[in-house]
Amino acid sequence: TEYSLLDGLSRLEPLIGRAKDLGMESLAITDHGGLYGAVDFYRLSEKAGVKPIIGAEMYVAPSSRHTKGQETKTPFHMTVLAKNNQGYSNLVKLVTASHLEGFYYKPRVDRELLEQYHEGLVVLSGCPSGEVPGLISQGRTDEAMKEAAWYNDLFDDYYLELMQHDGVEDLPEINKGLVELHRETNIPIVATNDSHYTYREQSSIHDILLCIQTNAKLQDQNRMKFVDDTYYLRSAQEMQSLYPELPDAISNTQTIAEMCNVKLDFSELHLPQYMLPDGVMADEYLARICHEGLENRIDNILPEEKERLNYELEVIRHTQLANYFLVSWDIGKFARENQILVAVRGSAAASLVLYCLGVTDINPVSYGLTFERLLNVERKQMPDIDFDFQDDRREEVFNYVVSKYGRDHVAQIITFGTLGARASIRDVGRALSMPYSDTDVVAKLVPTKLHITLDEALEQSPELQVAYNSDPNVKNLVETARGVEGITRHASTHAAGLVISDEPLDNYVPLQKATKSDDQSITMTQYAMESVEALGLLKIDILGLANLTILSKTVELISATKGVEIKLTEIPLDDDR
Secondary structure, rough: OOOOOOOOOOOHHHHHHHHHOOOOOOEEEEEEOOOHHHHHHHHHHHHHHOOOEEEEEEOOOOOOOOOOOOHHHHOOOEEEEEEEEEHHHHHHHHHHHHHHHOEOEEEEEHHHHHHHHHOOOEOOOOOEEEEEHHHHHHHOOOHHHHHHHHHHHHHEEEEEEEEOOOOOOOOOOOOOHHHHHHHHOOOOOOOEOOOOOOOHHHHHHHHHEEEEOOOOOOOOOOOOOOOOOOOOOOHHHHHHHHHOOOOHHHHHHHHHHHHOOOOOOOOOOOOOOOOOOOOOHHHHHHHHHHHHHHHHOOOOOOHHHHHHHHHHHOOOHOOHHHHHHHHHHHHHHHHHHHOOOEEHHHHHHHHHHHHHHOOOOOOHHOOOOHHOOOOOOOOOOOOOOOEEEEEOOOHHHHHHHHHHHHHHEEEEEEEEEOOOOOHHHHHHHHHHOHHHHHHHHHHHOOOOOOOOOOHHHHHOHHHHHHHHHOOHHEEEEEHHHHHHOOOOOEEEEEEEEEEEEOOOOHHOOOEEEEOOOOOOOOOOEEOOHHHHHHOOOOOEEEEEHHHHEEEHHHHHHHHHHOOOOOOHOOOOOOOOO
């Protein structure tokens, strides 16, 4: 899918819709080395009535995953599918380890990891770059049989994978060798199709996408490209016609689909557990410190303030979010104790509980702010308590959270960049060998508007309309750019999102190193924010705000030069001087 970044053109909804139209009852996602789209794929497939099968095309190191060198730059490919929830858990563990322990040009596993996390998985021998197919193509059939036997002994469900694509070197020889291996060993065969786009007619657009990925041009002779146009979602009838003499290869696809039954649970919360005094429950402890905070922060407590606090605590108890508020209190307390300026934004300012905890400095009762904006019993999503810290000390807060809750319990959140209207024009123009100056002129005709599409740009820009209608080169550029517009282009680290869990995070989500990180940095989830929250994990936004840094420095300078100690929270808001 598009989550094989700049290699797959298939977007999830159209892909699932096409499978449904073709009468397919199940569909597998097997992106390169990652599980980025797995949760979205699962939910969209369930909604469409298509059975989702979660998998990945993994890379296997020729020796150890820890070995790095010229001879290990090209790992083997292997198709892995989760058969059940244990298999999904093991798949998550394998993908995480491949990124955190085995990454060398590609995220790699090795036989040690496969032996450790083999249960609940269906494994296919892979494309022509797989270990067994590769040995067959080199004429090393005895070694191929030996390696196939190792995989077959380890995995309860191991299959030899057949493909048919014109122009792939040695593929006929590989298929012949795999069938012979099947007949000699009784290891079952299965037919697959290497699918990088949804419809056959998208082949040319996918070729452009490969040019964008490799920074190549269509006219380059030695660039990476697919020779034919068969890398789409073929129908059952098309697949059957490819293997008339091997009916088992087709029927085994259904056998595999029937054995794969992963069920993701979106109903449970996996909140971090605040370290409570012995024998005290989270709701009880939260109520205690909130009532103490109410007494300390308000001199003359109004009946409506007492009533409001009890109401908020009851909603928090009902939604089982006491630990969320205690963790937020803990983070805010660390900042205040270390003189790091902190504030909250948005609906969190409407909570009297957060005011009593000292997380905010706003009494919501005084300003008529409504708690239900943050949390109510009907709300299906987790509430958002978004922190702002002075940006020059934000890293201290990150480090505290990691040290308090554990490096394996805390991660930043991934975010995906897509090809916008202007970017798609520029990237496609380069692939088409158009002069940069010409492409730049067209790109600048797209109005400056957030998330504008090319269709909207054509409606809103008369100049772009004229160029599109009068110049065939511009028309071809825009039409081609439409094909890749909106596709996932790259992964990066979310500016503020931090996820904290009760158990090690790789029990729930696959992880990798954060972008622009060193080996000591905290990790990053492979699932984006919406998927992380859907799985019941706590997401907190920890933002850096330059204004708070300016305020902090100002207070320091006034103290140093004037000898006056200013407390920002004590500056009256009704002073008009």
